[in-house]
Amino acid sequence: YSILTLFLVLICGLMLKDFGPMREAEERCRRTGKVLRDGAKPLFDETMAQLGASDDLKPRWLNAVLPIFCVIAFTIIGLYATGVEALGEEATGAGLGDIIRKGNSFNALLWGTMGASVVAMLMALSQKFPLDETISSWISGARSIVLALITLLLAWSIGAVCKDINTGYYVASISSGILSPHILPLVAFISAAIIAVATGTSYGTMGLMVPIFLGQLMFPLAETAELDPETTRHLALALLAAILGGSVFGDHCSPISDTTVLSSMAAGSDHIDHVKTQFPYAMLSAGICVPIYLLVGYLGISPLLALPIGLVAVLISFRALSRDTDLSEEPDGSGS
Secondary structure, three states: OHHHHHHHHHHHHHHOEEOOHHHHHHHHHHHHOOOOOOOOOEOOOHHHHHOOOOOOOOOOHHHHHHHHHHHHHHHHHHHHHHHHHHHHHHHHOOOHHHHHHHOOHHHHHHHHHHHHHHHHHHHHHHOOOOHHHHHHHHHHHHHHOHHHHHHHHHHHHHHHHHHHOOHHHHHHHHHOOOOOOOOHHHHHHHHHHHHHHHHOOHHHHHHHHHHHHHHHHHHHHHHHOOOOHHHHHHHHHHHHHHHHHHHHHHHHHOOOOHHHHHHHHHHOOEHHHHHHHHHHHHHHHHHHHHHHHHHHHHHOOOHHHHHHHHHHHHHHHHHHHOEEOOOOOOOOOOOO
16 A cells, blocks of 8 residues: 555656546646635644745755754654663663663653754854844744644544544454455455544554454464465465555544644645545555455465556556646636
C-alpha cells in the first residue's frame, strides 16, 4: 500500500491530473483563485494570513534554516540528556540507542521548540528588528496553532476511549474467525485499516495486530494446514506487510489521526475537506492491494511480481479516473 501510494502521488504530480473532490477543489482554485471553499473552516488562526514580512528586515535564508536545524539539534540533545538521567549509573555502559529509547520525548520536544524560538528571536534582534514586534510575532505564531492543538487533543481523547473499550481487540477477535492461512493477509489488511480509522494511530494498530495475527493465528494455522516452511515464511511476510500497509491506510483515512490533523494545520486547510480529498486516493491504492493480497495468499506469487502488477494497476486506474487540470485559466483575484 505504501509503495503504491507513493507511486500514485508521483504520477499525480507528473501528469497534472486529479479526480474526485480533489479535482473539484483544483478546478475551483483555477477558476476563482479560492484555495478554500466558501464556508470552509481552516485549521489555523486566520489572523496569520494578515501577517507578512517586515520591510525593515532584510530576507536571509539563514533566518528560516537555522531555527529548524536548532529544533532538531536541541531535541536530539534533550533525548540524550533525559535518557542518561533515566538510566542513571547504567548510562555509562549503555549504547546510544538504549539512551535515546529511555529519553523523555515530550521534554525534549519542548526544549527543542523553545530553544529554536529563542534562536529565531535573537536572529531577528540581531538585524535590529524591534523587541516588541519580535515578541508579538512569536505570540501570533503560537496563537495560530491553538485550534489545531484543541482538535488534536480531542482526537487523542477519542483514540483513548477506543483503546479503553478495546475496540482494536474486538475487531481483531471478529476477523480471526476466518481460519484460512491463505486469506489472512487480506483479513489483516482490512482489520488493520478499520482499527487505525477507529483509533487514529498506525503504530498502535501495528503493535496490536502483529502479535495477534502473526503469533496467535498465522503459525498455528500454518501448522494445522501442514504448510511447508517456505510457504509459511512467504505468508508470514505477506501478513506482516498487510498489517503495516493496512495500518497506514487506516491512518490516512482517519479524521482523528494526529498526522491528519497536523497535515491540515500545516496546509491551513479545512480538516474535513482534507480528509475528503485524500480519501479517494487512499482507496485507489487500497482497492488494488485487495486482489494482490489474494494472489499472494492463494497463488503464492512473489512480491517481485506482485509489486509491478500493482504499479501498473495504479497507473491504469489513475488514467481512467482522472482528467487533465486546466492550467490555462488564471484566477480572477477573489479569495486567498
